[in-house]
Amino acid sequence: MDIAVCADKERQYVALARGMSVAIAGHRVPGRVDAPSLLPFSAPERSFIAAAPVELRASRLTRLWTRKEATLRLSGGGFSRAGLVDVLCEGREGRVVVPDAGPSTWHGPNVAYVHDVPDDAGVVVSVATSCPVREVFVWQLDRVPITA
Template identity: 40%
Template structure:
């Protein structure tokens, strides 16, 4: 598949992405640029790569493999995808023609909110995403699944920033829980997503319903009404956000 062919009969276009919360909650230093098929080797550089495809639901395996085929410059039929217990795609094996070492894999994270979807790609590093629209109106009734420290952090913000802070904290928790196992949303009020560790470490306590674990969480740059976070099994070497432009034919 060439990089200039349509993706699922749609035309993904680039987004101008900005930091989600310039008021201080963001931990998103990153590189941004336009993706080109010649960059396929960069997917193996140890960084967290973020794409925002348009026009087709990449949670569907056919559309996902078509998009991955574009990134790797290979046929979608040559990319086997592995799913987790919820049916979410979590990894893909690059074909031999891609030149990756035997056993190497693309770890995948996918999340969507109305009008927007994100795909995270890393090499051999499990990743999970959470994306949400910033709620409108008062946030008081939404504070239940947050720790006392997080509630203060939200309530101390200017009124027009409280919903944004709350939504960003929630995506951090949800991404971390998705990464570390099923059955954990009931633990949300026990998870500190305001960790001051520079590597973004979030500790998930073990429970009878959840194995617990550690996630390394990064906020992602998004538009003004959307927030997103990625959780990884270990710190990534960097964050690279790609605008994916496809010429119209």
């Protein structure tokens, strides 16, 4: 059984997975998007953020960041490679290739499967698993489980 925990100033989240690795990331949506906040994103990701209506850009940026953070935590590759990992993927579960991740115990060549957790009032949470799964269970401490 693999367990992953993440915390921000107000919340803590836990994800559990059996027979695979799991990582989780969650962040509050910022009030605005500024130029420095776009630095860890690839050109296609930046275009995707910029294409959103102004009032949705911060939410879109935060969704991509939590996907990227969960993927990088899963790969163990570190955040210096954030610009190399493109997390534009369709739907609630997406396949993300992690270039040059090195040796891993993942199923397949350096691939993470990213799951978007349903949004909760200005907070975005994403989970990455090492194998495709139908559901991921996430707990916000002192709340009922969320199915992603």
